[in-house]
Amino acid sequence: MIRPVVPFVVAALLFGLGVYGVLRRRNAVLVLMAVELMLNAVNIVLVTADTTVRAAVRDAGLTHTGGVFALFVVVIAAAEVGVGLAVILQLYRLRDTVVVDDLDLDAEPEGAR
Amino acid sequence: MSGADVLLLALGAVAVGAGALVVTTRHLVRAGLHLVVCLGAIAGLYLVLGAELVAWVQVLIYVGAVVILLLFAVMLTRAPIGPADDLDRAAWPAALVGAGSGLGLAALFVSAYGWRAVEVAEPGTAGLMGDRIFGSWVLPFEVVSVLLLAALIGAIVVSRPDIGAKDAKERAR
Known part of the structure; x- marks a missing residue:
């Protein structure tokens, strides 16, 4: 027997920490880490909800849906990190900074080829 | 407890x-x-x-x-x-x-x-989850795999400045 409220509250707190990190951090890599915290909070909710409803679902083909969705979220998070890091590295190469406050997106990059 | x-x-x-x-x-x-x-x-x-x-x-x-x-x-x-x-x-x-x-x-x-x-x-063991993914959720699974491929190709294109640079030069001419 488990109490589902424990992992649910953990997920809510992790999501709050992720929101805080995205708004607080100025370094783009740290912003990505905070986004990972939020995605993991969503995964905990999916897995816990799956455990909670498993007893109520009678159709055997519909159990473990939350786990499957959590796997999909993991794949999408991996894709997001891949593209995000490529953008950050290119940004660093062109503008010499990863501080999101210093970015002037209208400016002509100096190192543009 | x-x-x-x-x-x-x-x-x-x-x-x-x-x-x-x-x-x-x-x-x-x-x-x-x-x-x-x-x-x-x-x-x-x-x-x-x-x-x-x-x-x-x-x-x-x-x-x-x-x-x-x-x-x-x-x-x-x-x-x-x-x-x-x-x-x-x-x-x-x-x-x-x-x-x-x-x-x-x-x-x-x-x-x-x-x-x-x-x-x-x-x-949710590997066998059971595999059953679900390739049973009820096979279409989303394929869509996610295409998304992952597209994201990885996008990452390569973004991080290589030489790709697409020639086109830009030709357009400028």
Whole structure:
């Protein structure tokens, strides 16, 4: 027997920490880490909800849906990190900074080829 | 309180504590290492909740791959090794929104679930999860694989300045 409220509250707190990190951090890599915290909070909710409803679902083909969705979220998070890091590295190469406050997106990059 | 509850509480405390360090530490590299602890504790949560495959995927993909990529990015952008003072902006708006959303969601979950206990039936082993993915969810699975391929090709194109540069020159002419 488990109490589902424990992992649910953990997920809510992790999501709050992720929101805080995205708004607080100025370094783009740290912003990505905070986004990972939020995605993991969503995964905990999916897995816990799956455990909670498993007893109520009678159709055997519909159990473990939350786990499957959590796997999909993991794949999408991996894709997001891949593209995000490529953008950050290119940004660093062109503008010499990863501080999101210093970015002037209208400016002509100096190192543009 | 059963043993599983104690485990959930302990792992959850580790996850939240490490997560708090990720968003507050002044060492960039240490933020990545705290993220490892946080994600590992979350993998433990999945195991206690009976989602075995998700737990191992979490260890392999998140702890193994995503954190390594993030640490690569920290090092390739020549991040300061010691503590840095310019990582944060003003705290109070972020703290307000973050605490509001976190505590609000927590209150919602507490009011919805209370202190009720549920049975953990049928752990999600690799065989069972494979059955579901290639049974009910095979079409989303294929779409996700195409998305992953597109994202990886996009990452290669974005990070290589020589791709597409010729076209731009021709257009300028």
